[in-house]
Amino acid sequence: MLDAIGSGLNGLIAGFANLHWSNPIMIVVGCVLLYLGIKKDFEPLLLVPIGFGCILVNIPLTGMMEEEGFLKIIYDAGIMTELFPLLIFVGIGAMTDFGPLLENPKIFMLGAAGQFGIFLTLALALVLGFPQKDAVAIGIIGACDGPTAIYVTSKYAPHLLGAVSVAAYSYMSLVPVIQPPIMKFLTTEEERKINMGMVKKSVSKTTKILFPLVVTVIGGLIAPRGLPLLGTIMLGNLMKESGAVSRLTKASENEIANIVTLLLGISIGATMDGRVFLKPETLIVLALGFLAICLDTACGVLFGKLMKVMTGGKVNPLIGAAGISAYPMSARVVQREGQKYNPKNYLLMHAMGANTGGQVGSVMAAAVMLSVLKGMGII
Amino acid sequence: MDNWTFGVTMVVVGMGGTILTLWILSLLMSILSKAFPYRKEEEGK
Numbered sequence: 001m002l003d004a005i006g007s008g009l010n011g012l013i014a015g016f017a018n019l020h021w022s023n024p025i026m027i028v029v030g031c032v033l034l035y036l037g038i039k040k041d042f043e044p045l046l047l048v049p050i051g052f053g054c055i056l057v058n059i060p061l062t063g064m065m066e067e068e069g070f071l072k073i074i075y076d077a078g079i080m081t082e083l084f085p086l087l088i089f090v091g092i093g094a095m096t097d098f099g100p101l102l103e104n105p106k107i108f109m110l111g112a113a114g115q116f117g118i119f120l121t122l123a124l125a126l127v128l129g130f131p132q133k134d135a136v137a138i139g140i141i142g143a144c145d146g147p148t149a150i151y152v153t154s155k156y157a158p159h160l161l162g163a164v165s166v167a168a169y170s171y172m173s174l175v176p177v178i179q180p181p182i183m184k185f186l187t188t189e190e191e192r193k194i195n196m197g198m199v200k201k202s203v204s205k206t207t208k209i210l211f212p213l214v215v216t217v218i219g220g221l222i223a224p225r226g227l228p229l230l231g232t233i234m235l236g237n238l239m240k241e242s243g244a245v246s247r248l249t250k251a252s253e254n255e256i257a258n259i260v261t262l263l264l265g266i267s268i269g270a271t272m273d274g275r276v277f278l279k280p281e282t283l284i285v286l287a288l289g290f291l292a293i294c295l296d297t298a299c300g301v302l303f304g305k306l307m308k309v310m311t312g313g314k315v316n317p318l319i320g321a322a323g324i325s326a327y328p329m330s331a332r333v334v335q336r337e338g339q340k341y342n343p344k345n346y347l348l349m350h351a352m353g354a355n356t357g358g359q360v361g362s363v364m365a366a367a368v369m370l371s372v373l374k375g376m377g378i379i
Numbered sequence: 380m381d382n383w384t385f386g387v388t389m390v391v392v393g394m395g396g397t398i399l400t401l402w403i404l405s406l407l408m409s410i411l412s413k414a415f416p417y418r419k420e421e422e423g424k
Contacts, residue, residue: 102412108405112398119393123386132385206415207408214407222400361401368396372389376380 018060022274029277030054030269033166042173045258046146046265050166053269064270071270074263079154079161084264085147086232091257092147092359093236094249096327098211100353101360102203106307107319107350111357113303114323115365117142117295121288128284132378133157136369138285141167142292143362144175145325150268151229152366156379162272163282167289175326176333178290179297183321183337186301191308192341194316199349205241212238219364225374226367233363296324300354319347322354325362331355 033051037044057065064071078084101107122139130138137157140149141164149168153161171178184192212234220227239249271277304320318338322330331351338347373379 102408105405105408105412108401108408109398112401115397116394119390122393123390126382126386132380132382135386136389202417203412204415204417207411207417210411210415211408214411215404218404218407219400222403223396357401360404361397364400364404365393365397368400369389369393372392372396376385376388378380378385 015059015061020060020275022278023058023060026058026272026274026277027055029272030058033269036170036173043169045261046165046169046268047173049262049265050169050269050272053266054162054272055269056266057270057273065273071267075267075270078260078263079150079267080158082151082154082228084260084267085151085154086228087256087260088147088264089229089232089363090236090239091252091254091260093212093233093238094240094253095257096233096237096240096356096359097352098237098356098360099203099208100199100349101356102207102211103199104350104353107353108357108360109307110300110303110320110323110354111359111361112323112364113320114296114300114325114354114358115143115361116299117292117297118362118365118369120295120299121292124291125288128288130281134160136373137164138288139292140164140366140369141171141285141289142296143325143366144168144172144293144296145359145362145366146172148229148325148362148366150264152370158271159276160285161268162277163285164289165268166272167286171290171293172326172329175293175324175329178293179321179330179333180337182294182297183301183318183334186298187305187317189341191305191317192338193345194308194313195342195345196314196316196319196347196350198346199353208241209238212241215360219367223364223367223371225370225379226363229363230367233359293324297321300324300358316345316347316350319351319354322351323358323361324355325358327355327359328352330358 030051033047036042037047063069118139122135125135125138133156137153137160140152153164216234219230239245300320300323304317307315322334334351335348338345
């Protein structure tokens, strides 16, 4: 009898007895993510479920990430299969207006320059001793695109998924803090004041419908390994622009995106077990991710300066900073910074073009990267 | 494959491939914009 009572009581204190030193630290980390999401409004749709998932997985003996645990089921169903990031991409495509980009297709090149940080950071990660696939996953933080980062990392470096996802989403929300000093450092006051005028041209509906088809076919032929990413974002956009399937478009950008975002966030948080997450390499991953986004911004602005020279001073180099995938935040940062130096300057629509170019650019960069890896026999 | 070869290949081919692909797409979209110009009648549809 006493033994039974003793065993029963043991069951109630087992959680405390099996706490690893890393668990309380990660519970605090989860709370920090919740604070950033709820109080500071830093990408709350992701950071809140990630933070809570992190807390759940760091309470011992719950079985949530063991076989048939509920978080493991969600993780296996949506992350390991890469389904969740792809479904979110359909919603992102349905929410994006590529009109400003199509009005000035040259802006695509800023979207390309804004991805250079991915490859430069990959090289630096190799120098620091990371294995090749890990370096790919670290570099992809520079895509500044959560679903792309999750898609690549879950496939090729799943042990880094927690660190890469937290880095990608946290730094995306820090774009208004990260970008302005780099923009100021790399441009002169005269350059910042360049007035690009208003965007007047409009784009035909036919062009807007053909755009996702052209990108899918041509992009897919050049970089077939990235077609799942490219195809899903373009499917969402095609549905939006066609206007023929408004129910599907609305479902993609609302119900599907919201449900998948919740499940994605909580299952990413579930990978943040302290025993796996709290290693020196996690800090290095976070630092390299930050560097990737800084390099993206710098390369975008420098390419903007090149475009300014090539167009005889018509392009304001600040819009180069919007060539990353943090849409539409980066475009708003460019608008704000431009107006600081010239209140009559309205850069928003030009920056939106660069920003949507960055969205396509980030997906294309990931697609090219995966196809090159396949070509080299690494994957 | 050694890390040096891997890194250089990824930087050169990766960055080059991205620029080239987006340049091709920008050309194609310029052509399409000219082939299917915007018409005022489309406003409000």
